Amino acid sequence: MELGKLTIKKAAKLLQEKQISAVELAKAYLEKLKQKEPELDAFLHVCEKQALAKAEEVDLKRQRREKLGFLAGIPYAVKDNILVQGMQATAGSKILEGYQASYDATVISRLKQADAVIFGKTNLDEFAMGASTEQSAFKTTKNPWDVSRVPGGSSGGSAVAVAANMSLFALGTDTGGSIRQPASFCGIVGLRPSYGAVSRHGIISLASSLDQVGCFAKTVEDAAIVFETIAGKDGFDSTVSPKAFYPGLSEKITKTLDLKKLKIGVPKEFFELGIDPDVKKLIESSIDWFMQAGAKVQEISLPHMKYSVPAYYIILPAEASANLARYDGIRYPLSKRGESDRGFREIYFKTKGRGFGPEPRRRIMIGTFCLSSGYYDAYYSRAQKVRRLIKSDFEKAFEKIDLILGPVSPYPAFRIGEKINDPVAMYLADIYTGLVNMASLNGLSLPCGFVEREGKKLPVGLQIIGKHFNEELVLATGHQFERGHAALA
Ligand code: GLN
Secondary structure, three states, X not given: OOHHHOOHHHHHHHHHOOOOOHHHHHHHHHHHHHHHHHHHOOEEEEOHHHHHHHHHHHHHHHHOOOOOXXXXXXXXXXXXXXXXXXXXXXXXXXXXXXXXXXXXXXHHXXXXXXXXXXXXXXXXXXXXXXXXXXXXXXXXXXXXXXXXXXXXXXXXXXXXXXXXXXXXXXXEEOOOOOOHHHHHHHOOEEEEOOOOOEOOOOEOOOOOOOOOEEEXXXXXXXXXXXXXXXXXXXXXXXXXXXXXXXXXXXXXOOOOOOHHHXXXXXXXXXXXXXXXXXXXXXXXXXXXXXXXXOOXXXXXOOOOHHHHHHHHXXXXXXXXXXXXXXXXXXXXXXXXXXXXXXXXXXXXXXXXXXXXXXXXXXXXXXXXXXXXXXXXXHHHHHXXXXXXXXXXXXXXXXHHOOEEEEEOOOOOOOEOOOOOOOHHHHHHHHOOOHHHHHOOOEEEEEEEEEEEEXXXXXXXXXXXXXXOOOHHHHHHHHHHHHHHHHHHO
């Protein structure tokens, strides 16, 4: 079985036609996982027994001709900030070490209903704060294209699990780029759905007005299959809109879209900031491909883009400081109590001081400061105003165009250690992604070529940004590009 060429679509067909069994498929991927994991460190927990038992159940159900979901027998990995009943959920933090989820996140219940086979939990930057997966409290995940480089983050483990054929798809979360950027660094497809499209019930919250669950896959069609399975209304999360309804999406996106009718916007600001010249060339040649296919491409402007990262790094820490207040040393496993403790206050201090790594501590302090009386107006309210301006920049742009094209990241995968001591440099990695979250939109990252660094090929991603809830057009466009552009390469 050549795992490198397998997709969900192809594997599902092989399984349905009984050319392979779910157990055979699971074993092939588990073998690959065991072979690659020591070098790549993508997983925090692997549930081999459970995976094989589920695969057996799928085979049995098929034998008995019982009803099976489309993802029946398909192996997948889950970022460790998404709850799976009975399994650890650390969010990459010592403060949650030993915590076991007592229920399934809605996205997991839906995948269970679809009979997908879970392989385990993947590594991430602590509480999904980061852009390299180096900020996990447990280990640093490596980029499969060059193990001396980062896979991106914060969902680096999930991206690597798919890129290195350790599973067929993976779930991640994207609050400021954590799906799109690692997808770009690892050469796979990553979808950050619109705010309100997928339930966050059972997701360990980072910043509730920006968080969203999405997926990594090998192809755009595969990403659409996973997205349509997990999306839609949920009684446990009132932020999911009734508009988030995508029946038959994965089929619709493969029907030929008339690129000649497509109006594409390219923000001029995307190329004014320090973008790597090789990355720029690849993005420009991708835009050329669309022009040659007949799409109308025009320059647009997002004048407030330059304020996006500073505003994001006020809003996110403010919301994170509120969300992370629950890890108090009382309710979760880590509790640093001592003989001389004088009440809760001391336990709180000790537990948080030892349980949180440097990045959460930094953000909790920034967030608390920005929300404190006297500073609230100067920072938090102002950042919210900037957010509204960014939203209205997009709204104006979308009056003239259908979608936006641009880079995902200003550079390809950087070296492990290169930015770890410079938080601002790490924050600037979000320059092209964070604004999509600020405007509650959806964004797709898909491979558009390679650059060469020190003799190694490094993948680069193209970003397609769509109107709120218009994932269909984004995915259909991505699908066309993937077929047409790859054929040229
Ligand atoms: N790099 C961003 C941050 O550190 C991404 C966060 C995310 O999307 N989870 O905030």
